[in-house]
Amino acid sequence: MPSYKAPLRDMRFVLEQVADLERLRALPGCEEVTTELVDPIMEEAAKLCEEVLLPLNRSGDEEGCHYENGVVRTPAGFRDAYRMLREGGWPALHCDPEYGGQGLPRTVSLLFEEMMCSANLSFGMYPGLSHGAYTALHAFGSEALKALYLPRLVSGEWTGTMCLTEPHCGTDLGLIRTKAVPEGDGSYRITGSKIFISAGEHDLAENIVHLVLAKLPDAPPGVKGISLFLVPKFLPDGQGQPGARNGVSCASIEHKMGIKASATCAMNFDEATGWLVGAPHKGLRAMFAMMNEERLAVGIQGLGLAEISYQNAAAYAKDRLQGRALGGTRYPEKPADPIIVHPDVRRMLLTMRASIEGCRALGLLTALEQDVATRSTDPATRQEAEDYVALLTPVVKALFTDLGSEAANLGMQVLGGHGYIREWGMEQYVRDARIAQIYEGTNGIQALDLVGRKLPAHAGRYLRRFFHPVLDYIESRGEDEAMAEFILPLSKAFGRLQQCTAEVARRGFADPFEAGAAATDYLRLFGLTALGHVWARMAEASLRGLEGGDADFHKAKLATARFFFARILPQTGALSAAILAGGETLRAMEDAAF
Amino acid sequence: MPSYKAPLRDMRFVLEQVADLERLRALPGCEEVTTELVDPIMEEAAKLCEEVLLPLNRSGDEEGCHYENGVVRTPAGFRDAYRMLREGGWPALHCDPEYGGQGLPRTVSLLFEEMMCSANLSFGMYPGLSHGAYTALHAFGSEALKALYLPRLVSGEWTGTMCLTEPHCGTDLGLIRTKAVPEGDGSYRITGSKIFISAGEHDLAENIVHLVLAKLPDAPPGVKGISLFLVPKFLPDGQGQPGARNGVSCASIEHKMGIKASATCAMNFDEATGWLVGAPHKGLRAMFAMMNEERLAVGIQGLGLAEISYQNAAAYAKDRLQGRALGGTRYPEKPADPIIVHPDVRRMLLTMRASIEGCRALGLLTALEQDVATRSTDPATRQEAEDYVALLTPVVKALFTDLGSEAANLGMQVLGGHGYIREWGMEQYVRDARIAQIYEGTNGIQALDLVGRKLPAHAGRYLRRFFHPVLDYIESRGEDEAMAEFILPLSKAFGRLQQCTAEVARRGFADPFEAGAAATDYLRLFGLTALGHVWARMAEASLRGLEGGDADFHKAKLATARFFFARILPQTGALSAAILAGGETLRAMEDAAF
Known part of the structure; x- marks a missing residue:
């Protein structure tokens, strides 16, 4: 049975050393956000995740959701949780x-979101989806809809x-057929x-508020004719309590590779009563408004699963005795050395760690910019933050979930055969992590969003919001000898990114196929470079921290940073070679020859 | 429900154009191996796999094996099949x-093995394990044991x-505790x-012949004290028929991520009667004798799953209408273009294809050398072939299974959300493929075998058996302009491999940790270069073939080759950078800090 301890120490490090808390506190409503305020909240959050949600993760996976005559029951324990x-x-x-x-x-x-994804992703999806609906409704709903529905979603x-x-x-949502008649x-x-509707039906809450894309009778064709509607499962009565059943029902639930305790529903709307959210035909705008938040949330799912997989793989590697260290026995008092002594096991664990800690920092930076974008009173500051978020969102979603799947697979590999059997729980992380690369826009779509939009x-x-700070950072540390081991490889990766950016822009302008052909490799190049930037900043903070009271933490941070720069970041070289090779080899094959 | 057609055309191409059939026919017992002999056999094999084994693949996964009181029942249909x-x-x-x-x-x-893995990996494991036992017994068993057991295993x-x-x-088999008392x-x-025993108990055959590693009372400690024993489930009677039940029983079966129709058993041996196979304390030698064959077989599992995943992903991509091509509508008669028009979808499919066709060729070349090693009458020729097989075996096992998992994941990604639900069958390939990276020696162990042994x-x-032919090939094509687009990148990758080989050997000699730190990246570098070699040879054959009657086949082959050289082989650059960075960053972290 996997164990989990929320990585509170590292979360505090990122919050204090990477996220700019001063900047955060300058925002309206955030004046009191200090680590003194945050720490006890995070400790309570950790307790909920470790003690309540974690124990339901494997049982939820084994049991799955139950469907009968339109009713969906979640696995045992979910209602109490x-x-x-x-x-x-x-x-x-x-x-x-x-x-x-x-x-x-x-x-x-976001730190709480990460913990919930580590402890029980399937469970976390129920409040997660609510949050998406909350965001869209909050941004675009009428005052009446907001007053009636938001308090119930918030509670x-x-x-x-x-x-x-x-x-x-x-x-391609332009093809949707669901109709809305006034x-x-x-x-x-x-x-x-509708299909693939997460939390479309379940037994956790008194009512379910569906936000539904549909077409009005006079809708123009394609994505410009999509409107957004609010359709409750039960129509609220005069007191705002669930009243008459609405014409919406769950036809079936999907049997999936993972996230089995999350009900993925096929939903039928049969002359269901709904209300317009936002302007007619502008539904896609409302969807996009919440997508930045949701895509960051999905990225964090990859991070959360990587974290718990890492914790259990590292524990196993320190415990499992097998063979001797290559350079000679390291633990002579034991019948064999623990497998942590083997360089390839360390490579797997360090790869996971480098991804996890890098993504945690980059994710938090992105969330900070989201906060600035939504809260700052200065329009120019808001605009800059919005630009940054728009740029980084596809990167965070695709990079974190790809790295999350890779990490979950590495964690499983550390356990060998024991990783493959269900008993140890490691294979569930691989199965659960896999969906995050697909939903909320596949990672290929994220890459197209990055290069195409x-x-x-x-x-x-948008690009300048990222390029300028990185360039400034590199230049400002150019004379710092202690930082050279980090700045030099970062600078090299950044150079590759600059060159590929120019090239992709130039070729993509002439021929959009070329941009698409580069997209996935370009997003990874961008993502690794962005991780390089936060890793350099974290290394800098830990170089300072070495002299403080928590030297072991900072030594481990620096060791992971050095691994990242030496062994992971060089991947940018191969990525740029593949990008610069262009799209001709993708085009040449006839469609029918595939 | 996935479909499958055995790739007979490509198999014939590899057999005729890459494998050296003349060399094969010079071997005793192979004089009549022509495509005229092979084709009808493969067509029959295809029929069995497509019509009998494939329809049982998903039902077997859904149903799994049943365990009750020591008895294991395979899923419905498996007995008939x-x-x-x-x-x-x-x-x-x-x-x-x-x-x-x-x-x-x-x-x-091997071609039949690939088909069986595509159609139904779980099923294929039953005859597959038999074959492993056959090989060890054939090589090391006494005449009496061979006469009694081999005919039943063969039939x-x-x-x-x-x-x-x-x-x-x-x-670390040196730690085993199973005892054998004369x-x-x-x-x-x-x-x-014993645990993780595939096909340890089932209802397909009348008797099960276990080959068991155990220690004799006078065994020296560690791997030098392991002996191999034959332990039948039923002791043969005087007529060689299954007689009295032996003291071996199945205690339970594992619940696994995949290959659910393959019974993975925990086996108890309780004073079971057995016979020594090979010399006392030399059991590991007997195991290693069959490992080259078995590891190639496991590599082929990765290939087989990649192939069926590709076939279904390609079919979906040509069928699924969604959006329009980036450069403008390509199929105006349809409400949307099929997703095959999108460069990122093509990238995924071509990546799968480049892996599949490259691995098929490299696998067949390795099998050819195995045949030479076991059949040639000339000791020097046998030795050369043995060297080649010894060198390539860990590469084939780890590279093919890593690429197999990557391909299965890409195939699933092509289907988006539909790939994640069980109905479409794509997610089963991801789950089934995952074990091949673990069993028969994890891929990390394969990499250590390569660099350490x-x-x-x-x-x-050993190395020269691969390096010299590749170098000769590159040099002999140096003046061929038509081949330059393939030979130049191959030469670059090969140069990287040479440099890294020298460096890994030098550092590893001084400090084995350094060899281990490079191992996994080095194996991938080696494997991609080996694929580069077979891809160049295939491209050469298809350049010639363009003028023949099957131009479409050769055009597609060349398109895939060009993709491989432009977009995949550059990964060797990043791999060599990571290798040359050395192991220091893997060593620095304290064990306890993980």
Whole structure:
């Protein structure tokens, strides 16, 4: 049975040393966000995740969800755990105080999100989806809808969903067929079928609030004709309590590779009553508004699973006796050395660590910019932060989830045959992590978003929000001898990124196929360089920290940093070679020859 | 439900154009191996795999094996399928005619092995394990044991197992505790517990022949004290029929991530009667004798799963309509373009193809050398072939299974959310492929075998069996303009391999930790370069073939080759950078800090 301890020490390090807490505290509503405020919250969060959610992770995977006649039951224990989540006020953590939220910045709540993903990703998806619905409704709902629905979503009494995908279309939402017919009283009749709806039906909450993409009768074709509707499972009565059952039902649940305790539902809307959220035909805009937040959340799923996989792989490697160290016995008092002595086992664990700690820092930086973008009173500052978030969002989503899957696989590999059997729990992380590379826009779509939308936007303005600070950082440390071992490889990777960026932009402008052909490799190149930047900053902080009271922590941080720069970052060389090779070899094969 | 057509056209291409059939036919017993002989056999093999084994793959995964009171039942349909396998003589394909085998070379039977892995890996493991037992017994058993057991293994009436792993040891077999006590009548009493025993118990055959590693009372400590014993489930009676039940039983079966229809058993030996195979204390030698064959077989598992995943991903990509091509509509008659038009989808499919076709060729070349090593009448020729096989075996096992898992994941990614749900079958390939990176020696162990044993062996003699032909090939094509696009990148990769080989050898000689630190990256560098060599040879054959009657096949082959050289082989640059960075960053972290 896997164990888990929330990595509070590292979270505090990132919060204090990488995220700019001064900048955060300058934001309205964040004035009191200090580590003194955050630490006890995180300790309580850790307790919930370690003691309540973790023990339900494997049992939830074994049992899965049950479907019968439109009713979905979650696995044993989930209802109690959800009640505790609600009673602790956790769904409200970073919601608007106007609707009952606690108003904490995302920079803080993201740490809780990571813990929940480590302890029990399937469970975490129920409040996670609610949060997505909350965000879209908060940004685009009418005052009446907000007043009625937001307090219930914030308290967790009700949960939410996002209903986008249909059997014949996922990525290309312009093809959706679900229809919305105005009733004349401000409401609409929604009819159609949706699939892959996480938390579409379950037994955790009194009501479920579906946000549904549908087309109005006068909708223009394609993505410009999509509107967003709120469709509750039970229509609220005069007191705002769940009343009559609405025309929405769950037709079946999917049998999946992983996240088995998360109900993935096929939903039928049969003249269901709904209300428009945002302007007619502008539904996609509302969806995109919440996507930056949701895609960061999905990235964090990769991180969370990598973290728990690492913890258990490292524990196993220190415990499992097998063979002797290559250079001669290291633990003569034991019948064999623990496998942690073997360089290849250390390579696997360090690869996981370098990903995890790098992603945690980059994720928190991105959340900080989200907070600035939503809270700053200065429009120019908001714009800059929005640009940064727009640019980094596809990188965070795809990079973190790819690295998360790789890490979960490495963690499993450390355990050998024991990793492959269900008993040890490591294989579940591999299965659970895999979905994060697919949903909320596949990682290929993230890469296209980066090269196709974000790179060319506003003549490269987004790009400058990242390039300039990195360049400034490299230049400002150019004379620092202690930092040279980090700055030199960072500078090399950054040079490759600059060259490839120019080249992808140039070729992509002439031929969009070329941009697409480079996209996935380019996103990884970008992501590794961004990790290089945060790793250099963390190394710098730990060089200072070596003289303080927590030298062991900082020594380990520096060892991981050195591993990252020596053994991981050189991958940027191969990536840039593949990018610069261009798309011709992708084009040459006839479609029919595949 | 996935479909599968055995890739007979490509198999014939590799057999004719890459494997040296003239060389094969010069071997005793192979004089008549022509494509005219092979083609009908492969067509029959394809029929069995496509029509009998494939339909049982998903049902077998869903149902799994059943355990009750020591009895294991395989999933519905497996007994009938096994009967058909037996009746068709398939287990005998490349077995010794003296014991009822058909005597075909491995170069041919490997193609059948690939098909079986594509169609139903779990099923294929039952005859696969038998084959391992057959090989060890054939090489080291006494005449009496061979006469009694081999004909039943060859016919498939009985199946075999390899019992190595114990709960506390897998990689380090020196730690095993199973004991063998001589009875004085030539038999032994075997007592101990084994785990992870594939096909240890099942209902497909009348008897099961376990080959068991155990220690004699006077055994020296460690791996030099291990002996190999044959322990049948039922002791043969005077007529060689299954008689009294022996003291061996199945205590439980494992619940695993994948290969669920393959029974992975915990076996108890309780004073079971057994007979020594080979010399006392030389059991490991007997195990290693069959490992070259078995590790190639496991490599082929990766290839087989990659192939079926590719076929279904490609079919989906040509069928699924979603969005429009980046450069403008390509299929105006359809509501959207099939996703095959998207460069990133093509990148995924071409990556799979480049792996598959490259591995098929490299695998067949290795099998050819195995045939030469076992059949040639010239000792020097045998030795050269043995050297080559010894060198390539860890590469084939680890490279093919790593690429197999990567391919299965790419195939799943092509299907997006549909890839993640069980219905489509793609996620099963990911789960099934994962074990091949672990069993038969983890891929980390393969890498250590390569750098620690094979590289330094006989002052680099093994290495020369690969380096010299590649170097000769590059030099002989140096003036060929048509080949320059393939030879230049191959030459670059080969240069990196040469440099890293020298460096790893030098550092590893001074400090074995350094060799271990480079091992996994070095194996991948070696493997990609080896693929580069076969890809250049295939490209050359297809350049010639363009003028023949099957131009479409050769055009696709060349397109895939060009993709491999432009987009995959540059990874050798990053690998060599990581290798040359050395092991210091792997060493620095304290064990306790992990």
